[in-house]
Amino acid sequence: MPEDIHRRGFLKSLPIAAAGIAGGGVAQAAAAGASPSDVGAAQGERPFVNPRKIMLAENTRKEFREWIESGRLKAAILPAGSIEQHNEHMSMDVDIVVSTLISQQVALALYPQVVVAPPSPCGFAPYHMARKGTVTLRKETFQAYLLDVLSCLKAHGIRTLLVLNGHGGNGAPMAEVLPEWRKVLGVTVDADSYFTAHPIEFLKQVLTTGQPESHAGEIETSMYMAAFPERLRYFSMKEYDDAKLNYESGFSPDILEFLGRDARSHPKNVLGENARDRHRQEEALLSKIETGEVLINKAVTVFVDRMRKMIAATEAGQPWPPPARKAQL
Numbered sequence: 001m002p003e004d005i006h007r008r009g010f011l012k013s014l015p016i017a018a019a020g021i022a023g024g025g026v027a028q029a030a031a032a033g034a035s036p037s038d039v040g041a042a043q044g045e046r047p048f049v050n051p052r053k054i055m056l057a058e059n060t061r062k063e064f065r066e067w068i069e070s071g072r073l074k075a076a077i078l079p080a081g082s083i084e085q086h087n088e089h090m091s092m093d094v095d096i097v098v099s100t101l102i103s104q105q106v107a108l109a110l111y112p113q114v115v116v117a118p119p120s121p122c123g124f125a126p127y128h129m130a131r132k133g134t135v136t137l138r139k140e141t142f143q144a145y146l147l148d149v150l151s152c153l154k155a156h157g158i159r160t161l162l163v164l165n166g167h168g169g170n171g172a173p174m175a176e177v178l179p180e181w182r183k184v185l186g187v188t189v190d191a192d193s194y195f196t197a198h199p200i201e202f203l204k205q206v207l208t209t210g211q212p213e214s215h216a217g218e219i220e221t222s223m224y225m226a227a228f229p230e231r232l233r234y235f236s237m238k239e240y241d242d243a244k245l246n247y248e249s250g251f252s253p254d255i256l257e258f259l260g261r262d263a264r265s266h267p268k269n270v271l272g273e274n275a276r277d278r279h280r281q282e283e284a285l286l287s288k289i290e291t292g293e294v295l296i297n298k299a300v301t302v303f304v305d306r307m308r309k310m311i312a313a314t315e316a317g318q319p320w321p322p323p324a325r326k327a328q329l
């Protein structure tokens with residue numbers, strides 16, 4: 001991986017730039033009560049709304065109160081992810097950072113209709129515990145966290161709620177409780193992963209590798225190169241091999257005890273894990289900034305569309321998901 005990577009103006013290439021926050025966005029944001037410092041020319045000739053302003057926690061109570069009472073705030077996105085090892089070259093918060101980035105860009109594109117809730121601090125990733133540093137919640141804790149946040153958002157008057165996930169292991173736990181959330185909350189609710197915006201045929205066209213490995217490979221590394229190059233470390237395969245990593249045996253008693261508790265064990269993942277781990281590391285070397293921009297753009301575009309449809313369903317008093325989609329699930 002070359003060492004001279006820098007963050008180029010990737011925000012300019014996102015749908016936000018084409019969707020009207022740039023240009024008309026200044027007036028729109030000003031009309032929404034944003035202060036002049038929120039709307040600036042930080043991206044050259046294309047002003048954008050400071051992303052922090054669409055994070056719920058960055059607002060004061062006055063700002064949030066006025067936003068919701070104005071009727072302009074219609075929906076919330078709750079980013080979910082994981083704190084887990086991402087091989088030798090990426091920080092452990094990739095899944096949260098990327099899902100939050102995409103959530104922010106969706107919220108900016110639809111500004112001021114969408115707020116971004118506090119992202120999940122961790123996710124469900126017990127099978128990464130053998131690598132040092134991973135922090136996982138129990139499945140029930142993760143599910144309860146999401147429902148607690150969604151319940152607060154609903155209590156504050158937000159009727160359209162989307163959990164936007166960035167970690168594969170969270171998918172099944174979310175799908176398991178989504179029907180229950182819909183019943184309990186009684187508003188428009190959905191939960192999905194940003195990578196559902198990247199179908200296999202699309203990935204085949206975009207990626208250098210024929211066989212996309214999502215975890216810590218070309219996909220995630222390319223997105224990090226585009227958006228967060230400062231969170232990448234540089235490595236060589238020699239360094240990787242010299243570290244003599246072994247994720248198939250020799251775990252400490254504490255890790256074995258952890259993996260054996262509460263049905264968190266995933267023993268079938270252990271065999272062949274060393275080869276898989278090395279493959280991911282090799283694949284990461286094929287990553288490109290351009291690839292990352294295409295992947296981010298695609299996810300933002302798909303979820304802007306999803307959010308628009310969800311808000312429209314809520315406003316029209318129609319069920320979500322629409323009956324046709326429900327039949328396919």
Ligand SMILES: [Zn+2]
Nearest residue numbers: 094095215216
């Ligand atoms: Zn990941």
